[in-house]
Amino acid sequence: KAGVTQTPRYLIKTRGQQVTLSCSPISGHRSVSWYQQTPGQGLQFLFEYFSETQRNKGNFPGRFSGRQFSNSRSEMNVSTLELGDSALYLCASSWTGSGNTEAFFGQGTRLTVV
Protein backbone atom coordinates (compact mmCIF):
# COMPACT_ATOMS: atom_id res chain seq x y z
CA LYS A 1 0.00 0.00 0.00
CA ALA A 2 1.53 3.30 -1.07
CA GLY A 3 2.14 5.95 1.55
CA VAL A 4 1.58 9.68 1.43
CA THR A 5 3.30 11.20 -1.58
CA GLN A 6 4.44 14.80 -1.69
CA THR A 7 5.87 16.52 -4.71
CA PRO A 8 8.24 18.08 -5.35
CA ARG A 9 10.72 17.05 -2.66
CA TYR A 10 12.83 20.17 -2.98
CA LEU A 11 12.16 23.65 -4.28
CA ILE A 12 14.18 26.83 -4.52
CA LYS A 13 12.18 29.98 -5.20
CA THR A 14 12.88 33.67 -5.28
CA ARG A 15 11.25 36.11 -2.89
CA GLY A 16 7.99 37.39 -4.36
CA GLN A 17 7.28 34.30 -6.43
CA GLN A 18 4.51 31.83 -5.75
CA VAL A 19 4.69 28.09 -5.28
CA THR A 20 2.31 25.13 -5.41
CA LEU A 21 2.94 21.93 -3.47
CA SER A 22 1.09 18.68 -4.00
CA CYS A 23 0.05 15.88 -1.65
CA SER A 24 -1.48 12.54 -2.58
CA PRO A 25 -2.90 10.79 0.50
CA ILE A 26 -2.93 7.09 1.22
CA SER A 27 -5.54 5.36 -0.92
CA GLY A 28 -8.94 5.60 0.76
CA HIS A 29 -7.95 8.43 3.07
CA ARG A 30 -10.17 11.49 2.81
CA SER A 31 -8.52 13.93 5.18
CA VAL A 32 -5.38 15.86 4.30
CA SER A 33 -3.69 18.29 6.67
CA TRP A 34 -0.77 20.59 5.96
CA TYR A 35 1.99 21.64 8.37
CA GLN A 36 4.99 23.92 8.30
CA GLN A 37 8.10 22.90 10.19
CA THR A 38 10.88 25.32 11.01
CA PRO A 39 13.70 25.07 13.57
CA GLY A 40 12.35 28.01 15.52
CA GLN A 41 8.61 27.30 15.52
CA GLY A 42 8.46 23.54 15.27
CA LEU A 43 5.49 21.93 13.56
CA GLN A 44 2.67 24.37 12.92
CA PHE A 45 -0.75 23.50 11.50
CA LEU A 46 -1.71 25.27 8.29
CA PHE A 47 -5.10 23.80 7.31
CA GLU A 48 -7.06 20.60 6.87
CA TYR A 49 -9.34 19.39 4.11
CA PHE A 50 -11.93 16.66 4.31
CA SER A 51 -14.09 15.73 1.35
CA GLU A 52 -12.96 18.85 -0.53
CA THR A 53 -13.94 21.18 2.33
CA GLN A 54 -11.57 23.15 4.50
CA ARG A 55 -12.59 22.38 8.07
CA ASN A 56 -9.85 23.97 10.07
CA LYS A 57 -7.25 26.66 9.51
CA GLY A 58 -4.17 27.63 11.46
CA ASN A 59 -2.83 31.06 12.21
CA PHE A 60 -1.10 31.81 8.92
CA PRO A 61 -1.55 34.79 6.57
CA GLY A 62 -3.86 34.62 3.59
CA ARG A 63 -0.86 34.07 1.31
CA PHE A 64 -1.14 30.43 2.32
CA SER A 65 -4.04 28.67 0.68
CA GLY A 66 -5.03 25.18 -0.29
CA ARG A 67 -7.59 23.00 -1.92
CA GLN A 68 -8.60 19.39 -2.18
CA PHE A 69 -9.80 17.56 -5.24
CA SER A 70 -12.47 14.88 -5.56
CA ASN A 71 -9.80 12.15 -5.53
CA SER A 72 -8.60 13.53 -2.15
CA ARG A 73 -5.34 14.86 -3.55
CA SER A 74 -4.53 18.24 -2.12
CA GLU A 75 -2.51 21.23 -3.16
CA MET A 76 -1.09 24.04 -1.13
CA ASN A 77 -0.20 27.42 -2.58
CA VAL A 78 1.97 30.16 -1.15
CA SER A 79 1.91 33.49 -2.94
CA THR A 80 4.34 36.39 -2.68
CA LEU A 81 7.01 34.26 -1.04
CA GLU A 82 9.03 35.70 1.83
CA LEU A 83 12.38 34.57 3.16
CA GLY A 84 10.63 33.38 6.31
CA ASP A 85 8.56 30.91 4.30
CA SER A 86 11.64 28.70 3.96
CA ALA A 87 10.64 25.52 5.74
CA LEU A 88 9.78 21.87 5.46
CA TYR A 89 6.14 21.56 4.39
CA LEU A 90 4.47 18.35 5.42
CA CYS A 91 1.11 16.87 4.67
CA ALA A 92 -0.64 14.26 6.78
CA SER A 93 -3.25 11.79 5.61
CA SER A 94 -6.07 10.34 7.72
CA TRP A 95 -8.83 7.91 6.85
CA THR A 96 -11.73 9.70 8.48
CA GLY A 97 -12.60 13.11 9.79
CA SER A 98 -13.63 11.82 13.18
CA GLY A 99 -10.49 12.71 15.09
CA ASN A 100 -9.81 9.30 16.60
CA THR A 101 -7.76 8.28 13.62
CA GLU A 102 -4.11 7.77 12.82
CA ALA A 103 -2.36 10.47 10.82
CA PHE A 104 0.52 9.58 8.51
CA PHE A 105 2.99 12.08 7.11
CA GLY A 106 4.50 12.30 3.68
CA GLN A 107 8.21 12.86 3.11
CA GLY A 108 7.72 16.61 2.90
CA THR A 109 8.69 19.36 0.51
CA ARG A 110 11.68 21.42 1.52
CA LEU A 111 11.17 24.96 0.29
CA THR A 112 14.02 27.43 0.21
CA VAL A 113 13.25 31.07 -0.57
CA VAL A 114 16.20 33.16 -1.67
Next chain:
Amino acid sequence: QKEVEQNSGPLSVPEGAIASLNCTYSDRGSQSFFWYRQYSGKSPELIMFIYSNGDKEDGRFTAQLNKASQYVSLLIRDSQPSDSATYLCAVMEYGNKLVFGAGTILRVKS
Protein backbone atom coordinates in the same frame (compact mmCIF):
# COMPACT_ATOMS: atom_id res chain seq x y z
CA GLN B 1 -4.11 28.36 22.83
CA LYS B 2 -3.99 24.66 23.56
CA GLU B 3 -0.51 23.55 24.48
CA VAL B 4 1.56 20.42 24.49
CA GLU B 5 4.68 20.41 26.63
CA GLN B 6 7.72 18.18 26.33
CA ASN B 7 11.15 18.28 27.88
CA SER B 8 13.47 19.20 25.00
CA GLY B 9 16.29 17.01 26.31
CA PRO B 10 18.55 15.66 25.17
CA LEU B 11 17.70 12.50 27.04
CA SER B 12 20.68 10.17 27.02
CA VAL B 13 20.31 6.48 27.81
CA PRO B 14 22.71 3.55 27.39
CA GLU B 15 21.97 0.88 24.82
CA GLY B 16 19.59 -1.74 26.21
CA ALA B 17 18.04 0.59 28.79
CA ILE B 18 14.47 1.88 28.97
CA ALA B 19 13.92 5.37 27.63
CA SER B 20 11.01 7.27 29.15
CA LEU B 21 9.58 10.26 27.32
CA ASN B 22 6.89 12.43 28.83
CA CYS B 23 4.33 14.90 27.54
CA THR B 24 1.64 17.03 29.17
CA TYR B 25 -1.26 18.78 27.51
CA SER B 26 -3.47 21.66 28.52
CA ASP B 27 -6.88 20.77 27.04
CA ARG B 28 -8.73 18.42 29.34
CA GLY B 29 -11.13 17.59 26.51
CA SER B 30 -8.43 16.19 24.23
CA GLN B 31 -9.23 12.70 22.99
CA SER B 32 -6.44 11.40 20.75
CA PHE B 33 -2.71 11.36 21.35
CA PHE B 34 0.19 10.55 19.12
CA TRP B 35 3.90 9.85 19.34
CA TYR B 36 6.01 10.46 16.26
CA ARG B 37 9.71 9.78 15.71
CA GLN B 38 11.63 12.16 13.49
CA TYR B 39 15.16 11.61 12.28
CA SER B 40 17.16 14.65 11.27
CA GLY B 41 16.11 15.86 7.84
CA LYS B 42 13.24 13.37 7.60
CA SER B 43 9.50 13.57 8.11
CA PRO B 44 7.73 12.42 11.29
CA GLU B 45 6.98 8.70 11.49
CA LEU B 46 3.99 7.53 13.53
CA ILE B 47 5.09 5.34 16.44
CA MET B 48 2.01 5.13 18.63
CA PHE B 49 -1.59 6.36 18.66
CA ILE B 50 -3.61 6.13 21.87
CA TYR B 51 -7.02 7.41 22.94
CA SER B 52 -7.98 5.26 25.94
CA ASN B 53 -6.63 5.60 29.46
CA GLY B 54 -4.00 3.04 30.32
CA ASP B 55 -1.21 1.36 28.42
CA LYS B 56 -0.87 0.42 24.78
CA GLU B 57 2.03 -1.77 23.70
CA ASP B 58 3.53 -2.30 20.26
CA GLY B 59 6.78 -4.21 20.17
CA ARG B 60 9.40 -2.33 22.19
CA PHE B 61 7.13 0.71 22.53
CA THR B 62 4.53 1.34 25.22
CA ALA B 63 2.36 4.44 25.33
CA GLN B 64 0.71 5.38 28.62
CA LEU B 65 -2.21 7.78 28.84
CA ASN B 66 -3.59 9.37 31.99
CA LYS B 67 -6.37 11.79 31.12
CA ALA B 68 -7.03 12.79 34.73
CA SER B 69 -3.45 14.01 35.07
CA GLN B 70 -3.28 15.17 31.45
CA TYR B 71 -0.12 13.40 30.53
CA VAL B 72 0.96 10.84 28.00
CA SER B 73 4.26 9.02 28.01
CA LEU B 74 6.25 6.76 25.72
CA LEU B 75 8.50 3.99 26.99
CA ILE B 76 11.09 2.45 24.70
CA ARG B 77 12.44 -0.85 26.00
CA ASP B 78 15.83 -2.26 25.01
CA SER B 79 16.83 1.07 23.47
CA GLN B 80 19.02 0.86 20.39
CA PRO B 81 21.32 3.46 18.81
CA SER B 82 18.87 3.51 15.88
CA ASP B 83 16.24 4.90 18.29
CA SER B 84 18.25 8.12 18.53
CA ALA B 85 15.92 10.75 17.12
CA THR B 86 13.53 13.51 18.11
CA TYR B 87 10.27 12.24 19.57
CA LEU B 88 7.23 14.42 19.02
CA CYS B 89 4.11 14.25 21.14
CA ALA B 90 0.91 15.49 19.51
CA VAL B 91 -2.72 15.98 20.49
CA MET B 92 -5.50 15.94 17.92
CA GLU B 93 -8.11 18.69 17.88
CA TYR B 94 -11.20 19.25 15.81
CA GLY B 95 -10.72 18.83 12.08
CA ASN B 96 -7.81 16.42 12.45
CA LYS B 97 -5.57 19.28 13.57
CA LEU B 98 -2.49 17.99 15.37
CA VAL B 99 -0.94 20.24 18.01
CA PHE B 100 2.68 19.27 18.56
CA GLY B 101 5.08 19.65 21.40
CA ALA B 102 8.57 20.92 20.65
CA GLY B 103 9.95 17.39 20.77
CA THR B 104 12.43 15.51 22.96
CA ILE B 105 15.83 14.58 21.57
CA LEU B 106 16.77 11.03 22.53
CA ARG B 107 20.34 9.79 22.33
CA VAL B 108 21.08 6.12 22.83
CA LYS B 109 24.75 5.48 23.52
CA SER B 110 26.34 2.19 22.53
